[in-house]
Amino acid sequence: MLSKKTKYAIKALVALGKNAGNPPMQIVRLAEQEMIPRKFLEQILLDMRNAGYLYSKKGAGGGYSLNKEPGDIYLADILRITDGPIAMVPCASLKFYRKCDECHDEVTCGIRKTFIDVRDATLKVLAQTSIADVIARETDESIVN
Amino acid sequence: MLSKKTKYAIKALVALGKNAGNPPMQIVRLAEQEMIPRKFLEQILLDMRNAGYLYSKKGAGGGYSLNKEPGDIYLADILRITDGPIAMVPCASLKFYRKCDECHDEVTCGIRKTFIDVRDATLKVLAQTSIADVIARETDESIVN
DNA sequence: AAAAAGACTATAGAAGTAGTAGACTTTATT
DNA sequence: AATAAAGTCTACTACTTCTATAGTCTTTTT
Numbered sequence: 001m002l003s004k005k006t007k008y009a010i011k012a013l014v015a016l017g018k019n020a021g022n023p024p025m026q027i028v029r030l031a032e033q034e035m036i037p038r039k040f041l042e043q044i045l046l047d048m049r050n051a052g053y054l055y056s057k058k059g060a061g062g063g064y065s066l067n068k069e070p071g072d073i074y075l076a077d078i079l080r081i082t083d084g085p086i087a088m089v090p091c092a093s094l095k096f097y098r099k100c101d102e103c104h105d106e107v108t109c110g111i112r113k114t115f116i117d118v119r120d121a122t123l124k125v126l127a128q129t130s131i132a133d134v135i136a137r138e139t140d141e142s143i144v145n
Numbered sequence: 146m147l148s149k150k151t152k153y154a155i156k157a158l159v160a161l162g163k164n165a166g167n168p169p170m171q172i173v174r175l176a177e178q179e180m181i182p183r184k185f186l187e188q189i190l191l192d193m194r195n196a197g198y199l200y201s202k203k204g205a206g207g208g209y210s211l212n213k214e215p216g217d218i219y220l221a222d223i224l225r226i227t228d229g230p231i232a233m234v235p236c237a238s239l240k241f242y243r244k245c246d247e248c249h250d251e252v253t254c255g256i257r258k259t260f261i262d263v264r265d266a267t268l269k270v271l272a273q274t275s276i277a278d279v280i281a282r283e284t285d286e287s288i289v290n
Numbered sequence: 291a292a293a294a295a296g297a298c299t300a301t302a303g304a305a306g307t308a309g310t311a312g313a314c315t316t317t318a319t320t
Numbered sequence: 321a322a323t324a325a326a327g328t329c330t331a332c333t334a335c336t337t338c339t340a341t342a343g344t345c346t347t348t349t350t
Contacts, residue, residue: 002233002260004339007247010256026295035247040340046297059348060294075259088147102152102180110282111155114220114274115147121266129259137255149308171326185309191328204317205325 006082008036009044010134013053013078017070017131024056024063044082051081070132076123086126087119094119151227153181154189155279158198158223162215162276169201169208189227196226215277221268231271232264239264 011034019025027045031038045064048054055067066073079086080095090098091106092115103109156179164170172190176183190209193199200212211218224231225240235243236251237260248254 001230001235003337004247007234007245007256011247014255028295037340039342042296043298043340049296056296057348058294058296058346059350061349062295062347064296085146089152090146100152102149102156108283110159110279111152113282114270114279117270117274118267121270122263125259125262125266129262134255134259137258138253148306173326182309184311187327188309188329194327201327202317203315203325203327205319207317207326209327 002079003083005040005044006079008034008041009048009078009082010075010131011036012041012045013048013066013070013073013131014134014138016054016064016066017073017135020066020070023061024065026063030064047081048078051077053078066131070135071130073131074127075129075131075134076126079126086122087115089115092116092119094123147224148228150185150189151224153179153186154193154223154227155220155276156181157186157190158193158211158215158218158276159279159283161199161209161211162218162280165211165215168206169210171208175209192226193223196222198223211276215280216275218276219272220274220276220279221271224271231267232260234260237261237264239268 012030015030015034016025027042028038030036030045031041034041036044045054045056049056049064049067053067053073054064056062056064076086085093085096087093087096089100089112090096091100091103091109091112099106100109100112103112106112157175160175160179161170172187173183175181175190176186179186181189190199190201194201194209194212198212198218199209201207201209221231230238230241232238232241234245234257235241236245236248236254236257244251245254245257248257251257
Protein backbone atom coordinates (compact mmCIF):
# COMPACT_ATOMS: atom_id res chain seq x y z
CA MET A 1 0.00 0.00 0.00
CA LEU A 2 1.07 3.53 -0.75
CA SER A 3 1.85 5.55 2.33
CA LYS A 4 -0.18 8.65 3.02
CA LYS A 5 3.05 10.52 2.57
CA THR A 6 3.22 9.44 -1.04
CA LYS A 7 -0.41 10.19 -1.74
CA TYR A 8 0.00 13.62 -0.22
CA ALA A 9 3.13 14.18 -2.27
CA ILE A 10 1.35 13.34 -5.50
CA LYS A 11 -1.63 15.49 -4.63
CA ALA A 12 0.65 18.39 -3.77
CA LEU A 13 2.56 18.06 -7.04
CA VAL A 14 -0.66 17.89 -8.99
CA ALA A 15 -1.95 21.00 -7.24
CA LEU A 16 1.30 22.84 -7.86
CA GLY A 17 1.24 21.67 -11.45
CA LYS A 18 -2.16 23.23 -11.92
CA ASN A 19 -0.90 26.37 -10.24
CA ALA A 20 1.99 26.77 -12.68
CA GLY A 21 2.22 30.31 -14.05
CA ASN A 22 0.69 31.83 -10.94
CA PRO A 23 2.61 33.11 -7.91
CA PRO A 24 3.99 30.40 -5.61
CA MET A 25 1.59 28.64 -3.29
CA GLN A 26 1.99 28.74 0.48
CA ILE A 27 2.11 25.54 2.49
CA VAL A 28 -0.90 26.60 4.52
CA ARG A 29 -3.03 27.17 1.46
CA LEU A 30 -1.93 23.92 -0.14
CA ALA A 31 -2.63 22.05 3.08
CA GLU A 32 -6.12 23.48 3.37
CA GLN A 33 -6.99 22.99 -0.25
CA GLU A 34 -5.79 19.39 -0.37
CA MET A 35 -6.82 18.48 3.17
CA ILE A 36 -3.33 17.53 4.24
CA PRO A 37 -2.06 18.10 7.81
CA ARG A 38 0.02 21.24 7.54
CA LYS A 39 3.18 20.20 9.36
CA PHE A 40 3.20 16.84 7.67
CA LEU A 41 2.92 18.48 4.27
CA GLU A 42 5.77 20.77 5.25
CA GLN A 43 8.09 17.79 5.60
CA ILE A 44 6.94 16.25 2.39
CA LEU A 45 7.47 19.41 0.40
CA LEU A 46 10.91 19.75 1.90
CA ASP A 47 11.81 16.27 0.70
CA MET A 48 10.56 17.03 -2.76
CA ARG A 49 12.42 20.28 -2.79
CA ASN A 50 15.67 18.68 -1.67
CA ALA A 51 15.21 16.14 -4.44
CA GLY A 52 14.99 18.98 -6.95
CA TYR A 53 11.34 18.81 -7.88
CA LEU A 54 10.23 21.97 -6.16
CA TYR A 55 11.37 25.54 -5.90
CA SER A 56 10.69 27.38 -2.70
CA LYS A 57 10.90 30.95 -1.64
CA LYS A 58 10.93 32.26 1.91
CA GLY A 59 9.40 35.41 3.29
CA ALA A 60 6.28 37.34 2.44
CA GLY A 61 4.94 36.41 -0.98
CA GLY A 62 6.97 33.21 -0.86
CA GLY A 63 5.79 29.64 -1.17
CA TYR A 64 6.26 26.62 -3.37
CA SER A 65 6.19 26.02 -7.07
CA LEU A 66 7.30 23.26 -9.40
CA ASN A 67 10.93 23.29 -10.43
CA LYS A 68 10.29 21.09 -13.48
CA GLU A 69 7.65 20.68 -16.10
CA PRO A 70 4.74 18.54 -14.87
CA GLY A 71 5.48 16.29 -17.85
CA ASP A 72 8.97 15.64 -16.53
CA ILE A 73 8.00 14.49 -13.05
CA TYR A 74 7.33 10.77 -13.02
CA LEU A 75 5.45 8.91 -10.35
CA ALA A 76 8.16 6.27 -10.07
CA ASP A 77 10.63 8.90 -8.94
CA ILE A 78 8.21 10.41 -6.44
CA LEU A 79 7.42 7.01 -4.93
CA ARG A 80 11.10 6.32 -4.52
CA ILE A 81 11.59 9.51 -2.57
CA THR A 82 8.64 9.03 -0.27
CA ASP A 83 8.24 5.26 0.00
CA GLY A 84 11.59 3.89 -1.13
CA PRO A 85 11.78 0.82 -3.34
CA ILE A 86 9.12 0.04 -5.90
CA ALA A 87 9.89 -3.68 -6.02
CA MET A 88 8.07 -5.91 -3.57
CA VAL A 89 11.23 -7.66 -2.42
CA PRO A 90 14.53 -5.88 -1.77
CA CYS A 91 16.49 -8.33 -3.92
CA ALA A 92 14.37 -7.35 -6.94
CA SER A 93 14.86 -3.61 -6.50
CA LEU A 94 16.72 -1.58 -9.10
CA LYS A 95 17.47 1.47 -6.96
CA PHE A 96 17.37 0.02 -3.45
CA TYR A 97 18.84 -3.43 -3.97
CA ARG A 98 19.44 -5.41 -0.82
CA LYS A 99 19.91 -9.12 -0.29
CA CYS A 100 16.89 -10.90 1.15
CA ASP A 101 17.42 -12.31 4.63
CA GLU A 102 15.73 -15.57 3.81
CA CYS A 103 17.45 -16.20 0.53
CA HIS A 104 20.42 -18.54 0.19
CA ASP A 105 20.87 -18.67 -3.57
CA GLU A 106 19.67 -15.57 -5.31
CA VAL A 107 20.61 -16.71 -8.80
CA THR A 108 18.22 -19.64 -8.76
CA CYS A 109 15.52 -18.06 -6.61
CA GLY A 110 12.19 -18.51 -8.37
CA ILE A 111 10.53 -15.98 -6.11
CA ARG A 112 13.03 -13.32 -7.03
CA LYS A 113 12.60 -13.90 -10.74
CA THR A 114 8.86 -13.56 -10.46
CA PHE A 115 9.07 -10.36 -8.50
CA ILE A 116 11.52 -8.90 -10.97
CA ASP A 117 8.77 -9.40 -13.53
CA VAL A 118 6.32 -7.67 -11.22
CA ARG A 119 8.72 -4.81 -10.73
CA ASP A 120 9.15 -4.40 -14.47
CA ALA A 121 5.41 -4.43 -15.02
CA THR A 122 4.88 -1.85 -12.29
CA LEU A 123 7.65 0.38 -13.54
CA LYS A 124 6.32 0.24 -17.04
CA VAL A 125 3.37 2.21 -15.72
CA LEU A 126 4.92 4.33 -13.01
CA ALA A 127 8.04 5.36 -14.89
CA GLN A 128 5.94 6.54 -17.80
CA THR A 129 3.21 8.34 -15.94
CA SER A 130 3.99 11.96 -15.14
CA ILE A 131 2.22 14.55 -13.05
CA ALA A 132 0.99 16.00 -16.33
CA ASP A 133 -0.59 12.65 -17.17
CA VAL A 134 -2.29 12.48 -13.80
CA ILE A 135 -3.70 15.96 -14.31
CA ALA A 136 -4.85 15.07 -17.81
CA ARG A 137 -6.63 11.99 -16.54
CA GLU A 138 -8.55 13.93 -13.94
CA THR A 139 -10.87 15.35 -16.51
CA ASP A 140 -10.94 12.28 -18.70
CA GLU A 141 -13.97 10.27 -17.72
CA SER A 142 -13.46 7.61 -20.37
CA ILE A 143 -11.86 5.22 -17.91
CA VAL A 144 -14.46 3.93 -15.53
CA ASN A 145 -12.87 0.97 -13.89
CA MET B 146 7.20 -4.65 0.33
CA LEU B 147 6.10 -8.21 0.80
CA SER B 148 5.70 -9.17 4.42
CA LYS B 149 7.85 -11.95 5.77
CA LYS B 150 4.63 -13.82 6.31
CA THR B 151 4.03 -13.89 2.57
CA LYS B 152 7.57 -14.88 1.73
CA TYR B 153 7.41 -17.67 4.25
CA ALA B 154 4.08 -18.78 2.83
CA ILE B 155 5.45 -18.99 -0.68
CA LYS B 156 8.55 -20.83 0.46
CA ALA B 157 6.44 -23.29 2.40
CA LEU B 158 4.17 -23.93 -0.56
CA VAL B 159 7.15 -24.43 -2.82
CA ALA B 160 8.67 -26.88 -0.37
CA LEU B 161 5.40 -28.77 -0.04
CA GLY B 162 5.04 -28.75 -3.80
CA LYS B 163 8.40 -30.43 -4.15
CA ASN B 164 7.40 -32.90 -1.46
CA ALA B 165 4.25 -33.97 -3.33
CA GLY B 166 3.93 -37.75 -3.52
CA ASN B 167 5.82 -38.27 -0.29
CA PRO B 168 4.30 -38.56 3.18
CA PRO B 169 3.16 -35.24 4.69
CA MET B 170 5.75 -32.89 6.08
CA GLN B 171 5.78 -31.85 9.73
CA ILE B 172 5.82 -28.18 10.67
CA VAL B 173 9.06 -28.62 12.58
CA ARG B 174 10.85 -30.14 9.62
CA LEU B 175 9.51 -27.50 7.25
CA ALA B 176 10.53 -24.75 9.66
CA GLU B 177 14.06 -26.09 9.97
CA GLN B 178 14.50 -26.74 6.29
CA GLU B 179 13.24 -23.32 5.22
CA MET B 180 14.64 -21.40 8.18
CA ILE B 181 11.28 -20.09 9.31
CA PRO B 182 10.45 -19.53 13.00
CA ARG B 183 8.39 -22.57 13.94
CA LYS B 184 5.44 -20.94 15.71
CA PHE B 185 5.17 -18.28 13.06
CA LEU B 186 5.10 -20.89 10.33
CA GLU B 187 2.42 -22.70 12.28
CA GLN B 188 0.10 -19.72 11.95
CA ILE B 189 0.85 -19.25 8.30
CA LEU B 190 0.17 -22.87 7.45
CA LEU B 191 -3.10 -22.68 9.35
CA ASP B 192 -4.18 -19.71 7.26
CA MET B 193 -3.31 -21.52 4.07
CA ARG B 194 -5.11 -24.58 5.24
CA ASN B 195 -8.25 -22.66 6.18
CA ALA B 196 -8.15 -21.10 2.74
CA GLY B 197 -8.17 -24.57 1.20
CA TYR B 198 -4.64 -24.74 -0.14
CA LEU B 199 -3.28 -27.25 2.32
CA TYR B 200 -4.34 -30.56 3.76
CA SER B 201 -3.26 -31.36 7.29
CA LYS B 202 -3.29 -34.44 9.41
CA LYS B 203 -2.88 -34.61 13.16
CA GLY B 204 -1.16 -37.24 15.23
CA ALA B 205 1.88 -39.40 14.67
CA GLY B 206 2.79 -39.55 11.01
CA GLY B 207 0.76 -36.43 10.39
CA GLY B 208 1.83 -33.15 8.86
CA TYR B 209 1.06 -30.92 5.92
CA SER B 210 0.70 -31.48 2.22
CA LEU B 211 -0.72 -29.52 -0.70
CA ASN B 212 -4.44 -29.81 -1.23
CA LYS B 213 -4.18 -28.64 -4.87
CA GLU B 214 -1.84 -29.09 -7.77
CA PRO B 215 1.15 -26.73 -7.59
CA GLY B 216 0.02 -25.48 -10.99
CA ASP B 217 -3.31 -24.40 -9.55
CA ILE B 218 -1.96 -22.27 -6.72
CA TYR B 219 -1.37 -18.72 -7.90
CA LEU B 220 0.78 -16.15 -6.15
CA ALA B 221 -1.94 -13.50 -6.37
CA ASP B 222 -4.22 -15.63 -4.22
CA ILE B 223 -1.52 -16.35 -1.68
CA LEU B 224 -0.62 -12.67 -1.38
CA ARG B 225 -4.25 -11.81 -0.78
CA ILE B 226 -4.44 -14.26 2.11
CA THR B 227 -1.26 -13.16 3.79
CA ASP B 228 -0.89 -9.49 2.83
CA GLY B 229 -4.37 -8.47 1.75
CA PRO B 230 -4.88 -6.23 -1.28
CA ILE B 231 -2.54 -6.28 -4.24
CA ALA B 232 -3.38 -2.77 -5.39
CA MET B 233 -1.33 0.08 -3.96
CA VAL B 234 -4.39 2.13 -3.05
CA PRO B 235 -7.57 0.70 -1.52
CA CYS B 236 -9.78 2.42 -4.09
CA ALA B 237 -8.01 0.51 -6.87
CA SER B 238 -8.36 -2.90 -5.26
CA LEU B 239 -10.47 -5.59 -6.90
CA LYS B 240 -10.93 -7.82 -3.87
CA PHE B 241 -10.47 -5.39 -1.00
CA TYR B 242 -12.04 -2.23 -2.37
CA ARG B 243 -12.32 0.64 0.08
CA LYS B 244 -12.78 4.34 -0.52
CA CYS B 245 -9.64 6.40 -0.02
CA ASP B 246 -9.80 8.81 2.92
CA GLU B 247 -8.27 11.63 0.94
CA CYS B 248 -10.36 11.27 -2.17
CA HIS B 249 -13.39 13.45 -2.85
CA ASP B 250 -14.27 12.45 -6.39
CA GLU B 251 -13.23 8.94 -7.23
CA VAL B 252 -14.56 8.98 -10.78
CA THR B 253 -12.25 11.74 -11.91
CA CYS B 254 -9.28 10.84 -9.69
CA GLY B 255 -6.19 10.68 -11.86
CA ILE B 256 -4.22 8.92 -9.15
CA ARG B 257 -6.78 6.16 -8.91
CA LYS B 258 -6.78 5.58 -12.66
CA THR B 259 -3.04 5.27 -12.72
CA PHE B 260 -2.97 2.82 -9.86
CA ILE B 261 -5.65 0.71 -11.49
CA ASP B 262 -3.21 0.38 -14.37
CA VAL B 263 -0.49 -0.61 -11.92
CA ARG B 264 -2.77 -3.15 -10.32
CA ASP B 265 -3.60 -4.67 -13.68
CA ALA B 266 0.05 -4.87 -14.64
CA THR B 267 0.93 -6.51 -11.34
CA LEU B 268 -1.93 -8.97 -11.54
CA LYS B 269 -0.99 -9.93 -15.03
CA VAL B 270 2.12 -11.45 -13.52
CA LEU B 271 0.92 -12.63 -10.13
CA ALA B 272 -2.38 -14.12 -11.24
CA GLN B 273 -0.60 -16.16 -13.88
CA THR B 274 2.36 -17.37 -11.87
CA SER B 275 1.74 -20.56 -9.93
CA ILE B 276 3.77 -22.42 -7.37
CA ALA B 277 4.66 -24.82 -10.17
CA ASP B 278 6.08 -21.91 -12.16
CA VAL B 279 8.14 -20.76 -9.21
CA ILE B 280 9.54 -24.26 -8.80
CA ALA B 281 10.28 -24.49 -12.51
CA ARG B 282 12.13 -21.19 -12.45
CA GLU B 283 14.35 -22.27 -9.61
CA THR B 284 16.42 -24.42 -11.86
CA ASP B 285 16.17 -22.18 -14.88
CA GLU B 286 19.27 -19.99 -14.90
CA SER B 287 18.41 -18.24 -18.16
CA ILE B 288 17.06 -15.18 -16.37
CA VAL B 289 19.90 -13.30 -14.79
CA ASN B 290 18.45 -9.95 -13.93
C1' DA C 291 11.82 46.28 13.14
C1' DA C 292 8.16 43.41 12.31
C1' DA C 293 5.79 40.07 9.88
C1' DA C 294 5.46 36.36 6.63
C1' DA C 295 6.97 32.70 4.98
C1' DG C 296 9.94 28.25 4.62
C1' DA C 297 13.91 24.97 7.02
C1' DC C 298 15.08 21.78 10.18
C1' DT C 299 15.06 18.60 14.23
C1' DA C 300 12.97 16.14 17.74
C1' DT C 301 9.45 13.68 19.61
C1' DA C 302 4.98 11.36 20.53
C1' DG C 303 1.20 8.37 19.43
C1' DA C 304 -0.91 4.87 16.52
C1' DA C 305 -0.82 1.02 13.75
C1' DG C 306 1.06 -2.86 11.74
C1' DT C 307 4.53 -6.72 11.64
C1' DA C 308 7.11 -10.46 13.58
C1' DG C 309 7.51 -13.59 16.76
C1' DT C 310 6.45 -16.26 21.27
C1' DA C 311 3.73 -18.90 24.69
C1' DG C 312 0.67 -22.09 26.24
C1' DA C 313 -3.27 -24.82 26.61
C1' DC C 314 -6.25 -27.83 23.72
C1' DT C 315 -7.59 -31.55 20.23
C1' DT C 316 -6.95 -35.42 17.29
C1' DT C 317 -4.66 -39.60 15.86
C1' DA C 318 -1.46 -43.44 15.97
C1' DT C 319 1.10 -46.69 18.54
C1' DT C 320 2.07 -49.76 22.32
C1' DA D 321 -6.14 -47.48 28.09
C1' DA D 322 -2.13 -44.74 28.15
C1' DT D 323 1.22 -42.21 25.93
C1' DA D 324 3.30 -39.64 22.47
C1' DA D 325 3.18 -37.19 18.21
C1' DA D 326 1.44 -34.28 15.72
C1' DG D 327 -1.72 -30.03 14.36
C1' DT D 328 -5.32 -26.08 16.33
C1' DC D 329 -6.35 -21.97 18.33
C1' DT D 330 -6.04 -17.69 21.03
C1' DA D 331 -3.63 -14.33 23.39
C1' DC D 332 0.07 -11.57 24.06
C1' DT D 333 4.57 -8.99 23.61
C1' DA D 334 8.24 -6.58 21.32
C1' DC D 335 9.58 -4.04 17.67
C1' DT D 336 9.34 -1.17 13.84
C1' DT D 337 7.32 2.02 10.78
C1' DC D 338 4.00 5.51 9.76
C1' DT D 339 1.52 9.65 10.80
C1' DA D 340 1.36 13.68 12.89
C1' DT D 341 2.69 17.52 15.95
C1' DA D 342 5.74 21.00 18.24
C1' DG D 343 9.08 24.27 18.47
C1' DT D 344 12.97 26.87 17.17
C1' DC D 345 15.68 28.91 13.52
C1' DT D 346 16.52 31.36 9.01
C1' DT D 347 15.40 34.16 5.12
C1' DT D 348 12.91 37.75 2.79
C1' DT D 349 9.72 41.44 2.22
C1' DT D 350 7.54 45.62 3.72
